[in-house]
Amino acid sequence: MTKLLDLKDLRRAFYGLDVLRGVDFSVAAGGITGLIGPNGAGKTTLFNVVSGLVPPDAGSIWFDGQEIGGLAPDKVSRAGLVRTFQVARGFPKLSVFQHLMLYGRDQPGETLWQAVLGSRAARDREAALAERAWEIARFLRLDGLIDNPAMALSGGQKKLLEIGRALMAEPKLVLLDEPTAGVNPTLRNEIGERLLELPRRGISVLLIEHDMGFIAELCDPVIVMAEGRVLAEGGFEAVRNDPQVREAYLGRRAA
């Protein structure tokens, strides 16, 4: 089992408050790893630090054989680690198609002179990406909405589009922040089903989720965080029966 992502003693404080207090864990290549924990455990901060939006105070982040701690977000992304946001964030006035195309890698047409002059390489890449974008849109059943701006999508469709963006980017690892937050149960199941496609395409997943049913169905292993540290790690059943985890979620007396 190769370690795709390896965090060692990761620390980050905000205004004197220690949010991450030495996080150690690793994510293996090829599966869906769940990250759970009560509110305020530091899960989203961890995503922010790993994706480069917030530099760590201390500790190291190894990803796919290189240290990425403190790298700018675009470099982290190009190294093959893409993230989504808890409240689906995108580009309100860009269409579904434009969102998907934007996430395509290695686009020669993104250099100024090739944009102006045009080049065969840019045209070919654009056509290849367009084909992929259509394929992904159909897979997510967003093809009927392909020219709609993101602001016209429902919350669930935005979440599906985030998965589409991750597929389009072909990363090695994608960090999903609550892929089913605020989504109805039917669409929740659909999102879960679509998520299973990611590892099949060689994309490993680390996801934050509060829906335990969803975690139980999809994730193995599960990592539990509380108060800025890893509390437990393992299969869902084992983790659920861990007394420390029960205490963190329910409080001492209930446990």
Next chain:
Amino acid sequence: MLNYLLFIATMGGLYGLLALSLNLIWGGAGMVNLGLAGFFAVGAYASALLTTTGHAPILAGWALALIAGGLAGLVVTLSTTRLREDYLAIVTLGFAEVVRLVAANEIWLTRGTDGISGIPGPWKAALGTDFNPVYLVIVLAVLGVVFVLVRRIDRSPYGRVLRAIREDAQVAQVAGKPVLRFKAETFALSAAIAGLAGALYAHFMSYIAPDLFLPLITIYIFLAVAGGGTGRPAGALVGAYLLMLLLESARFIVELIPAISAVQRAALKELLIAVVLILVLRLAPGGLMPERIPAAPRPQTQGKP
């Protein structure tokens, strides 16, 4: 009368260049440049000085204006990268004032408030009265080239990234786009276009002085782009010509009102322009030619060439 129309058409073309310049960064990448008049002045002075004091050919002056505008734009963006985005607006506003004050006070170089006169026009002596129509053709040709250029950018993957940056720069960065590079390049290109417009202006008027580059020009161009349609080059162009038409026709309209002083007339002219803009934005919030979302190419129609 013909000369007056030619003058309006030429000035409209120059405003059109400035509008395309502003639309590239404002409509494209969501960056605000309140110092457009400053880059316009940099180009005008660069070309005027090179061709008068430096006795260089006019084309060399125009080339220098492009380079000087672009470099100034690069310096301004790179010096604001660590600041929040709204500060770029303030820095550009300050930049334009600095340019104007330097032009007014560094007399050894710019001849101060006296301005620079005798700026040569292309084949001016040989053309005589034909100079104005020929110059209009030159301006329109440059405008055409710049229009094609910015529209190509607008429709390219590069333009797609710019739009993403406009909508949410952080998400664009998470998507793997080097946001700073895109911003710096685009701003420099936009400033270079403004500089070129300045040079074309200087050689058309044959005289420039610091008080020809007041912030009012920048405001006018913002009106043109907002009214015409942000995020669409054709909209910016239409907006610029409509603005020119409005500015000039307002002059005649206020003449028709009896029993007011010249000062009141001037104020009324500004008021009229403001009312028209408010009406346009009330009735067509995206401008006259709002931004369109390009349709995705349909796979079935995607035949091999």
